[in-house]
Each structure stands twice: as C-alpha cells, then as structure tokens.
Amino acid sequence: MTRHNVIEPGKPLFETIKGSWNKHFNNENPISLELTCGRGEYTIGLARLFPDRNYIGIDVKGDRIWKGAGIALEEGLDNVAFLRIHLLELARFFEANEVDEIWITFPDPRPKDRDEKRRVTHTRYFDIYKSILRKNGWIRLKTDDTGLFEYTLEALKGRKDIIDLAYTSDLYHSDLRPECHEIRTKYEEKFSAEGHDIKYLKFRFA
Numbered sequence: 001m002t003r004h005n006v007i008e009p010g011k012p013l014f015e016t017i018k019g020s021w022n023k024h025f026n027n028e029n030p031i032s033l034e035l036t037c038g039r040g041e042y043t044i045g046l047a048r049l050f051p052d053r054n055y056i057g058i059d060v061k062g063d064r065i066w067k068g069a070g071i072a073l074e075e076g077l078d079n080v081a082f083l084r085i086h087l088l089e090l091a092r093f094f095e096a097n098e099v100d101e102i103w104i105t106f107p108d109p110r111p112k113d114r115d116e117k118r119r120v121t122h123t124r125y126f127d128i129y130k131s132i133l134r135k136n137g138w139i140r141l142k143t144d145d146t147g148l149f150e151y152t153l154e155a156l157k158g159r160k161d162i163i164d165l166a167y168t169s170d171l172y173h174s175d176l177r178p179e180c181h182e183i184r185t186k187y188e189e190k191f192s193a194e195g196h197d198i199k200y201l202k203f204r205f206a
C-alpha cells in the first residue's frame with residue numbers, strides 16, 4: 001500500500017507543506033500534533049473520535065509511523081497525516097499559529113545528565129513548540145517516567161510564560177482522566193503492565 005499520508009524526505013510535499021497543512025487536508029479544521037508518536041495511537045484514536053479535527057503524528061522513525069499510516073488508510077481516516085522529522089526541525093514544517101494543540105506521548109526519558117538537552121521537554125523544545133502553536137493552544141504530555149515528569153514540571157515552573165498548568169502523577173485516579181479519552185499507546189500498555197502509574201500534565205503559553 002502506498003502511504004500517501006506519510007510526509008517524509010524525498011517526497012515533493014516535504015519541501016512545500018509548511019503553511020499549507022489545511023490545504024493538504026482540504027478543510028479549515030484545527031490541527032493537533034502528536035510528537036514522538038511512534039505508531040501514532042493518539043493520532044489515530046483522536047482522529048476516530050473527532051472527525052472535525054486534523055491530526056498529524058510526528059516521529060523520526062519511519063518504520064513506526066508506517067504502521068500507524070497503514071491503519072489510517074485502511075480505516076479511511078482522511079484527517080490523519082504523519083510527518084517523519086526530528087522535532088528540532090518543527091519550525092521548518094509549520095507556520096506560526098498553524099497548530100491548535102500538541103500532544104507529547106511517552107517521549108524517551110533520557111535520564112543521563114549529559115542528555116538533558118535532548119529531552120523533548122527541555123525548555124529549548126518548548127520555545128520551538130511555542131513558535132508554531134496558536135495563542136491559547138494546549139500542550140499535553142503523557143509519560144510513565146517519574147524523573148522526566150518532575151524534570152518537565154520544574155522546567156515549566158522556571159519559565160515566565162506558562163499558564164493553566166494542571167497535572168497528575170496518577171492519571172487513572174484523577175479528574176483529568178476523561179481528557180485523555182482512554183487512549184493507550186503501545187508504550188503505555190507496556191509500562192502500565194510493569195506497574196507504573198501514568199503521569200499527565202497540560203498547560204498553555206501566556
């Protein structure tokens with residue numbers, strides 16, 4: 001099956017898609033991103049629930065997004081696309097205000113001190129996310145990893161431009177549970193089975 005819903009290096013759209021995502025989807029509906037999407041369980045799950053929104057799963061690994069892209073095609077989910085890039089490149093692919101919402105699902109924790117700058121919740125990544133997100137757009141993070149969760153909360157509290165921060169270190173016993181729509185990713189299944197509580201936070205930029 002040709003994955004025309006995967007935008008990746010070597011395809012013409014890869015060079016021209018910035019600022020044209022709504023044209024690509026052929027509608028004016030809001031766009032959500034799932035960063036570090038792997039197979040894109042949130043991209044697919046939310047696209048099924050909310051046909052009036054568009055969803056783009058983003059990951060650097062082609063084989064993972066390939067699987068999600070195949071499911072979206074089989075189900076006829078026209079509101080789904082996948083983009084294969086490193087997150088540091090995001091601003092090359094989205095205009096300011098082009099994105100309505102960002103999910104970050106189970107990113108690699110990168111616990112070593114020397115890898116701090118590679119964590120996708122390092123404040124340099126937040127600057128990139130802010131540059132493409134519309135005003136008042138939500139950023140949402142799900143993780144099993146206590147170290148990354150606490151690190152991210154500290155990073156957010158160290159910034160002056162964060163509003164409406166809400167979080168739980170035990171999503172499935174929290175009032176915030178409904179907004180995660182009972183979607184579980186591959187890594188979530190794995191870590192839950194190992195007994196880890198799922199952590200969740202959301203915020204907006206002022």
Ligand SMILES: C[S@@+](CC[C@H](N)C(=O)[O-])C[C@H]1O[C@@H](n2cnc3c(N)ncnc32)[C@H](O)[C@@H]1O
Pocket residue numbers: 035036037038039040058059060061064085086087088105106107108120185186187188
């Ligand atoms: C632990 S997996 C989680 C996958 C999926 N979200 C899940 O929950 O099953 C982390 C994913 O992040 C991707 N990744 C890590 N760093 C990245 C980066 N800087 N840019 C894009 N993708 C990245 C990896 O390729 C991997 O697929």
